[in-house]
Amino acid sequence: MQTAHDISQNRAAAAAGLKAAVRILDKWRASGEQGEAILRVSHSTYARARRGDLVEIKLDSDQLTRISYLLNIHAALRMIFDNPENLYGFVNLVNHNPYFNGRTPLEIIGSGDFAALYETFKRIDSLRGSQW
Helix, strand or coil, X not given: CCCHHHHHHHHHHHHHHHXXXXXXXXXXXXXXHHHHHHHCCCHHHHHHHHHCCCXXXXXXXXXXXXXXXXXXXXXXXXXXXXXXXXXXXHHHCCECCCCCCCECHHHHHCCCCHHXXXXXXXXXXXXXXXXX
């Protein structure tokens, strides 16, 4: 059974993860609508996270998983690229590899489709090879 302290820690961790994800999306130049769709959060929650107004928040497992995938995409990109221009610009580059078919990674995950987020993560993660 979770104690009140455990629940508070989980909500604080969820808020920290959401704020980090929103900062990354801002650096990727994602629109608010794209960010809201990718993370599956409301406009008001996204705006509060963008302002840093969240101390605690309750997120469901789908939302937490989306945040995790987004943070892991960012981590993979950090391993691949040394410079901020590529690190934050990669998701806006047209990609002609299979699955992307001339679309940008941000365009694909911006649909909000969970499978698109997963597939994009899988493909970007594979670029880092065995660097973990």
